[in-house]
Amino acid sequence: MNDTILEKLRWRYATKQFDPTRKISDADWSTLEEALILTPSSYGLQPWKFLVIKNQELKESLVPASYKQQQVADCSHLLVFAVNKNMTEAEIDKLIHTTSAIRGQDPSSMDYFRSLMIGDIVTGSRGEDSVGWAKLQSYIALGNFMTCAAMMDIDCCPMEGFVPKMYDESLNLAEKGLTTAVVCPAGYRIADDKYADLPKVRYSREDLIETIE
Amino acid sequence: MNDTILEKLRWRYATKQFDPTRKISDADWSTLEEALILTPSSYGLQPWKFLVIKNQELKESLVPASYKQQQVADCSHLLVFAVNKNMTEAEIDKLIHTTSAIRGQDPSSMDYFRSLMIGDIVTGSRGEDSVGWAKLQSYIALGNFMTCAAMMDIDCCPMEGFVPKMYDESLNLAEKGLTTAVVCPAGYRIADDKYADLPKVRYSREDLIETIE
Numbered sequence: 055m056n057d058t059i060l061e062k063l064r065w066r067y068a069t070k071q072f073d074p075t076r077k078i079s080d081a082d083w084s085t086l087e088e089a090l091i092l093t094p095s096s097y098g099l100q101p102w103k104f105l106v107i108k109n110q111e112l113k114e115s116l117v118p119a120s121y122k123q124q125q126v127a128d129c130s131h132l133l134v135f136a137v138n139k140n141m142t143e144a145e146i147d148k149l150i151h152t153t154s155a156i157r158g159q160d161p162s163s164m165d166y167f168r169s170l171m172i173g174d175i176v177t178g179s180r181g182e183d184s185v186g187w188a189k190l191q192s193y194i195a196l197g198n199f200m201t202c203a204a205m206m207d208i209d210c211c212p213m214e215g216f217v218p219k220m221y222d223e224s225l226n227l228a229e230k231g232l233t234t235a236v237v238c239p240a241g242y243r244i245a246d247d248k249y250a251d252l253p254k255v256r257y258s259r260e261d262l263i264e265t266i267e
Numbered sequence: 268m269n270d271t272i273l274e275k276l277r278w279r280y281a282t283k284q285f286d287p288t289r290k291i292s293d294a295d296w297s298t299l300e301e302a303l304i305l306t307p308s309s310y311g312l313q314p315w316k317f318l319v320i321k322n323q324e325l326k327e328s329l330v331p332a333s334y335k336q337q338q339v340a341d342c343s344h345l346l347v348f349a350v351n352k353n354m355t356e357a358e359i360d361k362l363i364h365t366t367s368a369i370r371g372q373d374p375s376s377m378d379y380f381r382s383l384m385i386g387d388i389v390t391g392s393r394g395e396d397s398v399g400w401a402k403l404q405s406y407i408a409l410g411n412f413m414t415c416a417a418m419m420d421i422d423c424c425p426m427e428g429f430v431p432k433m434y435d436e437s438l439n440l441a442e443k444g445l446t447t448a449v450v451c452p453a454g455y456r457i458a459d460d461k462y463a464d465l466p467k468v469r470y471s472r473e474d475l476i477e478t479i480e
Contacts, residue, residue: 056298059415063305085269087476091469092276094413096427098468106478153468186399193403194425197410200307202272205418212407214309225479236403255366256304257313263300265319266438 059205066204069211069241070249072128076242082206083131086240089202093195097171099149101141101188102195103232105134105225112224119220120237125211129239133210134221135195136232137188141175185233192235203240210240272418279417282424282454283462285341289455295419296344299453302415306408310384312362314354314401315408316445318347318438325437332433333450338424342452346423347434348408349445350401354388398446405448416453423453 078086083106090104107113113127120126138145150168154161174180180187196212203210214236221227221234243250256262291299296319303317320326326340333339351358363381367374387393393400409425416423427449434440434447456463469475 055419056295059418060298060301060305063302063411063415066307068307082269085273087472088273089276091472091475092273092467093410094279094281094425096425100470100475102475104476106476109479112479148470149468152470156466156468190403190406193406194410194413197306197407197412198276198414199410200407201411201414202276205268205272212307212309253369254305255311255362255369257361257365259300259304262304262313262315263317263319266322266325 062204062207063201064254065207066200066209067250067252067254069125069209069239069243069247071244071247072125072130072209072211072239072241073244074128076130078130078208078241082208085206086199086202086208090195090199093198095191095194096187097149097175098153099141099145099171099175099191101138101145101184102192102235103136103230104195105136107132107134116216116221116224119224120213120216123211123213123215125213125239126237128241129211130241131239133199133238133240134225135192135235135237136225136227137185137192137235139185139228139231139233141181141184141188143172143176146171146176189235196236196238199238208240209243210238213237213239275417275420276414277467278420279413279422280463280465280467282338282422282452282456282460284457284460285338285343285422285424285452285454286457287341290343291421291454295421298419299412299415299421303408303412306411308404308407309400310362310388311366312354312358312384312388312404314351314358314397315405315448316349316443317408318349320345320347329429329434329437332437333426333429336424336426336428338426338452339450341454342424343454344452346412346451346453347438348405348448348450349438349440350398350405350448352398352441352444352446354394354397354401356385356389359384359389402448409449409451412451421453422456423451426450426452 116126150164218234326345329339431447
């Protein structure tokens with residue numbers, strides 16, 4: 055497994071040109087969706103919604119909102135990570151109720167946990183910027199997604215270069231209390247994307263890692 | 268591969284009790300370090316340093332800084348994701364020079380790219396909160412790390428519940444221009460951690476995913 059992980063992580067790159075004729079199979083995409091759902095988040099609060107855009111017209115209409123990056127149109131599946139704009143007691147209660155339903159626990163047995171979450175994410179210090187906190191969580195999902203995709207020989211291109219307001223409007227996110235955190239077109243590279251063969255640029259292990267024995 | 272990915276992601280959980288007698292092998296840890304180094308980041312800027320704490324006294328001393336979470340002491344390797352407190356032109360130039368050295372490109376051929384990054388991350392809108400931007404990147408690394416660890420049957424417990432100032436002081440991060448973004452003890456669960464067998468709590472696919480065909 056170790057060699058496979060490193061081989062796949064070296065194989066992946068921020069794909070510059072997708073082959074617009076190649077589509078991710080339903081079976082593979084279903085696995086990636088399940089992997090997204092399984093992403094860990096702070097307190098398990100899952101403050102996100104994953105939008106999967108396969109519609110060609112909509113993908114093309116989002117190119118101007120993506121600083122003309124053509125990957126948004128040429129990819130197989132355009133994945134949009136949206137997050138909650140606000141965290142209220144309702145979101146905390148949703149987790150409490152879902153937990154009690156799945157685990158057969160009395161909701162009141164989680165009162166302490168409920169207060170802890172509210173005092174942190176809703177009314178506490180992190181509640182002051184809960185959308186910032188939610189975006190952090192969505193980047194865990196992004197990291198998980200990119201690694202899983204690479205393991206499955208699927209290409210993607212993480213993107214911060216887009217206009218959130220335009221995405222939010224196109225996808226009617228505001229009315230759902232959501233905003234776009236990050237975007238990741240997925241699909242398959244064209245055979246001759248010259249960026250695929252460029253040596254990866256990473257700082258040295260000495261630069262990036264400090265071990266304290 | 269698809270089944271393996273889902274099986275491992277279902278197997279993982281935020282480990283509550285590590286077996287303090289079990290250590291991650293050097294070979295496995297080396298793979299995880301390489302996976303961390305290979306993490307993608309915005310522009311490839313790698314605004315991070317990964318601290319790997321194996322020293323038992325230091326791990327124990329960080330328990331109070333972690334709201335008494337004992338995993339910090341009992342884990343095999345305590346991984347601390349630190350990020351740059353500021354992004355300056357020096358960081359941009361470091362990437363330009365590393366790229367030119369690795370790819371044999373003339374640095375001046377990247378002048379446009381250099382200006383683009385400075386106008387965004389240093390003097391632009393994201394430069395106003397470059398530490399927030401850097402933390403987002405570190406969560407990609409966290410997501411990548413947790414998925415790779417699970418694939419290798421290694422346990423971990425992502426933690427936001429710690430006092431960054433205390434971590435920064437203990438690890439002398441301020442003087443290096445770094446601050447702690449997130450923490451992740453890694454190792455092996457004890458055989459009878461009751462949290463390991465609790466059903467995972469995730470919202471439904473309908474709740475979390477919206478497909479636009």
